[in-house]
Amino acid sequence: MVDFTVVIPTYNGAQRLPRVLDALRSQIITDLTWEILVVDNNSTDTTAAVVKQYQSNWLDAVPLRSVTESRQGLAYARQCGVETADGLWVGFLDDDTAPDQNWVMAAYGFGEQHPRAGAYGGQIHGEFEVPPPENFERIKSFLAIKERGPEPHLYQPEVLILPPGAGLVIRKQAWLEAVPAQLQRTTRGGNDFEISICMHRQGWEIWYNPEMHIYHHIPKKRLEREALISLSRTVGSCICELRLINVSTLQKPVIVSRILVGNLRRVIQHVLTYRMQIKHDVVLMCELVFFIAGFMSPFYLLKKTLVNTTLFSTLSQATAQGQ
Numbered sequence: 001m002v003d004f005t006v007v008i009p010t011y012n013g014a015q016r017l018p019r020v021l022d023a024l025r026s027q028i029i030t031d032l033t034w035e036i037l038v039v040d041n042n043s044t045d046t047t048a049a050v051v052k053q054y055q056s057n058w059l060d061a062v063p064l065r066s067v068t069e070s071r072q073g074l075a076y077a078r079q080c081g082v083e084t085a086d087g088l089w090v091g092f093l094d095d096d097t098a099p100d101q102n103w104v105m106a107a108y109g110f111g112e113q114h115p116r117a118g119a120y121g122g123q124i125h126g127e128f129e130v131p132p133p134e135n136f137e138r139i140k141s142f143l144a145i146k147e148r149g150p151e152p153h154l155y156q157p158e159v160l161i162l163p164p165g166a167g168l169v170i171r172k173q174a175w176l177e178a179v180p181a182q183l184q185r186t187t188r189g190g191n192d193f194e195i196s197i198c199m200h201r202q203g204w205e206i207w208y209n210p211e212m213h214i215y216h217h218i219p220k221k222r223l224e225r226e227a228l229i230s231l232s233r234t235v236g237s238c239i240c241e242l243r244l245i246n247v248s249t250l251q252k253p254v255i256v257s258r259i260l261v262g263n264l265r266r267v268i269q270h271v272l273t274y275r276m277q278i279k280h281d282v283v284l285m286c287e288l289v290f291f292i293a294g295f296m297s298p299f300y301l302l303k304k305t306l307v308n309t310t311l312f313s314t315l316s317q318a319t320a321q322g323q
Contacts, residue, residue, distance in 0.1 A: 004034040004108045005087030009069075009077035013095035014046040019217070021054050021064075023098040032108055035063040037085055041077040042070060075183045075191045078165070082175050091169040094144075097124070099167070099214045106211040107169045110152075118174035118204025119196050121163025122212025123147050129220045135283045139228070142235050142286070143218060150210050157200040160242055165192030167214045171204070178202035184241060193242050201246040225282050232286040236293025239263075241301045256298050263295035 008020060017038070024036055038051050051066045058064045069080040082090055091107050093099060103122075111117055124146045126132070132140075144164035155162050178199045183191060196206045221227060243255050270288050271278070278284045293300075 001088065002033040002035050002086045004032060004089045004091065004104060005081075005085035006034065006036045006091050006093055006104065007039060007078070007081030007085060008036070008093050008095055009039045009041060009074055009081060010043065010047060010095040011041045011072075011077075012043045012045045012047060014043070014050045016095040016217075017047065017050050018054075019098050020093055020095055023100075024093075024104075025059065026101055027099070027104050028101045029105060032105065034104055034108075035065065035086060037081055038064075038066040039077045039081045039084075040066060040068045041074070042068070042072055074165070075194075078191070078195075079179075079181065079183070082170070082172060082179075085172065088172055089169060090172055090175070092165055092167070093214065094166040094216070096217045097166050097214045098217075099212075103167075103212055103214060106209065110207070110209040110211065111169060111171060114205065114207060116203075116205045117171065117207050118178065118199035118202075119163065119168060119170045120207035120209050120212075121146065121168050122209045122214065124164065124167055125213065125215050126218050127215050128218045128223070130223060132218070132223055133228075133282050135281075138283050139232065139286045139290075142228075142231050142290075143222065144216060148208050148210070152210060153208050155196070155206040155208060157197050157206055160193060160239065162193045162196045162206060163208065165195070166216060167212060168192055168195070169209075169212070170195065170199070174199050174202070174204045178204060184245065193238075194245060197242060197245050225285075228282055228286050229289050232290040233293045236290040237297050237300045239294045240297035241304070244301070259298060260295060263291050263297075266291040267295060 006024060008017070010017060040047055040051070048066070051064075055064050067080060067084050069077045078092060081092070089108055089111050091104070106122070110120060114120070124144055126140065126143065126145045144166045146164060175195070178201065179195055180198065183194050200206055240256065240259050243259065244252055247255060267288065270284075270291060274281070274284050278288055
């Protein structure tokens, strides 16, 4: 058992991994045992070779391990990372992020000082390949950029104000107690929020730690108009599914009604406020797409439920016939 495990889920990350591994090599550590675990999620590039190259010339006191997760999806990669980690604490780093030199110590120290913390995130700063669009601050959270000030505070899971998965630190005990082996959201878009929601429902606290800093590389292609609009739609479309996690049957109609009414009001207000500007301003368009997707999220969830029910029924019938 070690104190802290850094888990790096990656898919075809051969070009991105050196940056995060070099940053981890430069960590300033005192009185702490820790390790690094790369979770290769079926990469088809030279990711495995890159990891082996780093392992051949790595720090003697810090194990650099790797494992392959054959089930495709970020949720499966994170689950594999937690199950394989030897640390009491597990910190997730995306392969396109880099922590500052004190990240591991700041992450471990905060957890030890907050015995009811199940998960917490820090500050995520954007490093842009090209300048972002004007007023980008309004949608920066869609790209997991979080800068919530200098003071630590509790997040608000009830209204989906939560830390993103990039830089998320979890107490392994809390994960094992609260997070199901099969999450509802298996890809990007809500998987990180679902983790914190499950922990919160079991009584664990979700915190913001301003002393943890990571830097998220944003390539040019992710700032293109269609990419930003698609991302906004993804973020909005999972709102209902996340809000209904672990909610009683009696509460669900109330929450769905609030989602429908609240987002319809936002759509109308947005259109009336900005009118003709929306077409030419990518940030305003992204906000509108997010509100519309939020309004539609109950219907997306219904469709997903019907598809899964039909698939389960078909598989059950096939199994019965096979017997």
